[in-house]
């Protein structure tokens with residue numbers, strides 16, 4: 117078991133957790149980057165770099181600024197509107213239509229033909245709709261009482277045995293603990309539920325066969341050629357939330373695998389009369405899946421990106437029985453990100469806007485060519501450390517983040533995903549400041565301390581004798597000549613010491629001067645942050661992703677330096693605003709991991725990540 121990273125982190129109170137919800141409800145099936153929403157793409161002809169170049173001499177700067185602002189705005193809009201949770205409902209084939217041996221879980225495709233009359237010409241129109249239905253769901257499980265594995269078929273029939281099988285199932289489930297600082301704890305205030313682990317039951321229910329996984333793939337991972345990747349749903353629990361008080365407080369799922377991008381909850385057809393809604397929140401939006409009403413005639417499901425906060429509201433009565441799956445990206449026959457020959461990134465509206473922006477030869481023209489980067493803060497959080505060196509990123513980028521990545525890749529900007537370690541620090545562009553500079557004005561003191569000086573001579577003298585350092589002994593009583601030579605040596609050493617001292621002093625003074633100038637620069641930049649080219653604030657970025665390392669009792673400030681080492685400091689023009697919530701979100705994710713839905717896997721945590729892309733200078737972009 118791994119120790120929680122940054123054990124100094126405080127736990128969030130339940131109240132605090134539940135307070136952090138937004139109130140805006142959004143359509144959960146909105147496609148990412150809908151064409152109609154991007155103003156800069158409206159005219160294909162204008163998106164052509166040649167046209168742009170010809171026209172830009174006259175009023176390029178204001179146009180470029182406004183295009184830049186539009187692209188930034190577009191990314192923000194898309195991040196705000198991107199799909200983070202979807203759901204659906206599948207009717208159970210009428211019990212009477214099912215022969216006893218038909219509990220295979222394979223779907224039936226019913227053709228439902230309806231006829232409507234056209235009012236204008238009396239012609240009949242026939243529409244056919246294929247609806248998938250599910251067979252009743254069968255669960256067999258390890259009994260604590262019987263040798264033979266009992267089974268339950270949902271929905272329950274009215275007969276007495278069926279009711280008994282529900283009672284047996286509930287009895288054989290164990291109370292669910294939560295992971296808190298590496299220990300299993302039962303905290304019914306936080307989570308009241310019971311469960312069977314995946315090794316204790318089996319079922320005929322198959323989310324692939326019912327089209328659920330296809331839907332998830334299209335809606336939550338809508339980015340690349342489908343032949344190169346897929347969604348893998350891994351069943352890991354059966355949960356029962358029973359009335360009157362079954363619930364699960366707001367939390368973020370513990371990432372169990374690095375390729376995990378989401379969670380799928382399937383609510384089985386078993387009556388729970390009221391309550392038990394699943395509420396999923398992301399970026400101030402929320403989506404509620406209230407399944408009580410349609411029980412028990414349907415299988416209902418919800419899938420969401422697992423870094424989104426979610427909770428199960430209190431079940432008032434009955435039993436809410438769910439199957440829980442981890443959703444992982446499977447790379448199939450090749451790497452996912454960017455490896456698709458039939459890649460659709462060029463059709464993502466953001467692509468045209470970015471391309472047009474790059475066509476301005478003075479876009480990002482300040483600073484050293486070849487060092488320009490653009491950066492986009494990811495909309496989701498990612499598990500950044502695991503036992504394996506491979507992280508699963510960029511392959512497991514979620515929804516809108518993957519769409520942005522694909523666009524940059526397609527534009528030849530070689531994007532990378534890097535962890536954002538802190539948003540607090542500002543760094544100088546070129547200077548390599550000492551790690552131990554503490555930022556205070558009296559820091560000059562360190563350079564004149566005695567310990568700091570090297571011994572510049574290997575002879576220590578007194579009036580009468582000499583100490584030979586190598587031989588380790590007093591050599592002889594000194595003659596007058598010796599004394600003179602030693603006095604000269606002492607003088608030379610003194611001079612060398614003074615020279616060294618003033619060299620160091622000068623270096624330190626320069627450094628302090630640069631720090632002060634940098635401080636002023638930071639202030640200036642802070643003031644002009646709104647300006648489009650003023651977005652060069654520096655985040656501490658991890659160079660890359662690491663294998664997991666246990667670190668206990670270390671503060672958040674110490675953590676990046678001691679764990680990630682010296683961090684890279686590219687000059688980044690951010691296309692996303694400095695997000696207020698990134699730091700809070702990241703902390704929240706860490707707290708939730710300490711008290712999340714998994715036990716014993718506290719070594720993993722979420723962090724915020726950013727997509728950085730290097731922008732070649734104009735010549736290499738083919739503009740000069």
Ligand SMILES: O=C(O)CCC(=O)C(=O)O
Nearest residue numbers: 369381394428438440713
């Ligand atoms: O049952 C649900 O709706 C959600 C359960 C959940 O959040 C979990 O098991 O982590």
Ligand SMILES: [Fe+2]
Nearest residue numbers: 368369426713
């Ligand atoms: Fe959860």
